[in-house]
Amino acid sequence: MYAFELERPSTIADAVAALAADNAQALGGGQTIIPTMKQRLASPSRLVSLLGVSGLQGVSSGDGAVAVGGATTHVDVANGAASSYPALASLAANIGDPAVRNRGTIGGSLANNDPAADYPAAALGSGATIATNHREISAENFFLGLFETALENGEIITSVSFPVPNRASYVKFEQPASRFALVGVFVAQYDNGVRVAVTGAAEGGVFRWTEAEAALSSNYSAAAIDGLSTPSVDNLVRDLHGSAEYRAHLVKVLTKRAVASS
Amino acid sequence: MKISMTVNGREMSGEAEGRTLMSDFLRNTLKLTGTHVGCDTSQCGSCVIHVADRAVKSCTMFAAEADGACVKTIEGMANDDGSLGTIQQAFQDHHGLQCGFCTAGMVMSADALLKENPSPSESEIRDYLEGNICRCTGYHNIVKAIMAASGQDVENIAA
Ligand code: FES
Ligand code: FES
Numbered sequence: 001m002y003a004f005e006l007e008r009p010s011t012i013a014d015a016v017a018a019l020a021a022d023n024a025q026a027l028g029g030g031q032t033i034i035p036t037m038k039q040r041l042a043s044p045s046r047l048v049s050l051l052g053v054s055g056l057q058g059v060s061s062g063d064g065a066v067a068v069g070g071a072t073t074h075v076d077v078a079n080g081a082a083s084s085y086p087a088l089a090s091l092a093a094n095i096g097d098p099a100v101r102n103r104g105t106i107g108g109s110l111a112n113n114d115p116a117a118d119y120p121a122a123a124l125g126s127g128a129t130i131a132t133n134h135r136e137i138s139a140e141n142f143f144l145g146l147f148e149t150a151l152e153n154g155e156i157i158t159s160v161s162f163p164v165p166n167r168a169s170y171v172k173f174e175q176p177a178s179r180f181a182l183v184g185v186f187v188a189q190y191d192n193g194v195r196v197a198v199t200g201a202a203e204g205g206v207f208r209w210t211e212a213e214a215a216l217s218s219n220y221s222a223a224a225i226d227g228l229s230t231p232s233v234d235n236l237v238r239d240l241h242g243s244a245e246y247r248a249h250l251v252k253v254l255t256k257r258a259v260a261s262s
Numbered sequence: 263m264k265i266s267m268t269v270n271g272r273e274m275s276g277e278a279e280g281r282t283l284m285s286d287f288l289r290n291t292l293k294l295t296g297t298h299v300g301c302d303t304s305q306c307g308s309c310v311i312h313v314a315d316r317a318v319k320s321c322t323m324f325a326a327e328a329d330g331a332c333v334k335t336i337e338g339m340a341n342d343d344g345s346l347g348t349i350q351q352a353f354q355d356h357h358g359l360q361c362g363f364c365t366a367g368m369v370m371s372a373d374a375l376l377k378e379n380p381s382p383s384e385s386e387i388r389d390y391l392e393g394n395i396c397r398c399t400g401y402h403n404i405v406k407a408i409m410a411a412s413g414q415d416v417e418n419i420a421a
């Protein structure tokens with residue numbers, strides 16, 4: 001890995017100042033960027049650790065929403081949201097392995113927007129709001145495509161607010177070697193409708209399956225999905241782990257499973 | 263930069279660059295070579311240590327991030343008189359290792375699991391070891407050793 005400087009600020013202001021340097025990058029738990037830097041696919045000149053920044057960690061609930069600090073680790077979401085938003089907690093409890101969950105953070109996962117990551121499905125599937133050091137971004141407007149988000153250089157995710165649904169569930173089919181989601185589906189039922197977010201399947205990353213949302217909004221049952229045609233394979237991933245057709249099929253099956261287990 | 267931490271109850275310090283991995287700092291600077299590096303790509307878990315009481319992959323964190331922290335490594339698992347600690351002894355008794363390369367990480371993961379869940383089921387143990395790879399044992403005896411270390415009856419565990 002190429003040399004860089006590591007900064008460990010304790011306030012958001014200091015973190016923002018440190019990130020103003022050329023080619024500086026925020027560091028959450030490092031579970032993606034460190035392996036990426038080892039492969040020399042990224043070579044920031046400065047990493048700014050957000051784990052020591054006060055006010056960026058913890059889970060709280062109120063006003064029908066669960067708020068998660070940007071630097072909260074997966075294990076802390078799994079524990080902290082267990083009673084307030086069980087589907088979110090269970091998603092967090094099944095990311096990677098225990099050691100990864102002890103380091104990795106929600107802000108890091110969302111900012112990275114890996115097309116097979118779990119958290120983007122929860123954020124888009126819950127209609128979450130992502131707060132940064134200078135604005136609020138709806139999940140709708142946050143995920144722009146493969147590893148791309150609306151975040152600007154030096155912008156830090158301070159917290160993520162998830163409206164709590166009446167019921168919800170996340171089901172993923174793991175790629176057996178990497179254990180990333182080959183396809184993952186997050187289904188959440190709210191008073192004003194159902195949201196279905198799919199990760200792992202599409203080249204552009206997480207997306208909403210609107211046909212399923214409409215079908216489930218009028219009839220919340222696995223059977224409601226039976227009548228739908230599988231999602232179009234046009235923008236789905238095809239690789240050695242599965243064809244686009246296979247992924248499309250999984251989207252449908254997992255959506256039904258998510259409804260049934262919600 | 264100079265960094266300091268409490269490792270297995272002792273104050274230790276050394277020089278590190280920003281890019282120095284915790285695993286390299288332990289092995290090369292502090293000369294604590296019990297922590298192994300099997301893959302260096304975050305897959306195998308042979309480098310698992312505890313930082314602030316949490317199991318982490320030391321190959322996937324920077325040493326400077328542990329500056330000021332309490333760290334526990336496999337060298338801190340033995341009893342004060344040097345005899346094997348409970349988990350280590352259980353690994354020996356139940357043949358939970360062959361080549362031993364994965365063992366330091368297995369023991370550290372087991373220690374973290376038993377702190378969180380003092381009486382885990384077989385499937386909870388297997389689940390918790392998702393990030394620890396062993397190429398020798400086939401895992402059965404590792405699971406058995408961890409169950410035994412938790413004081414449970416292991417007669418009905420396979421192998
Ligand atoms: S050496 Fe760290 S996970 Fe393999
Ligand atoms: S005992 Fe050889 S890798 Fe586990």
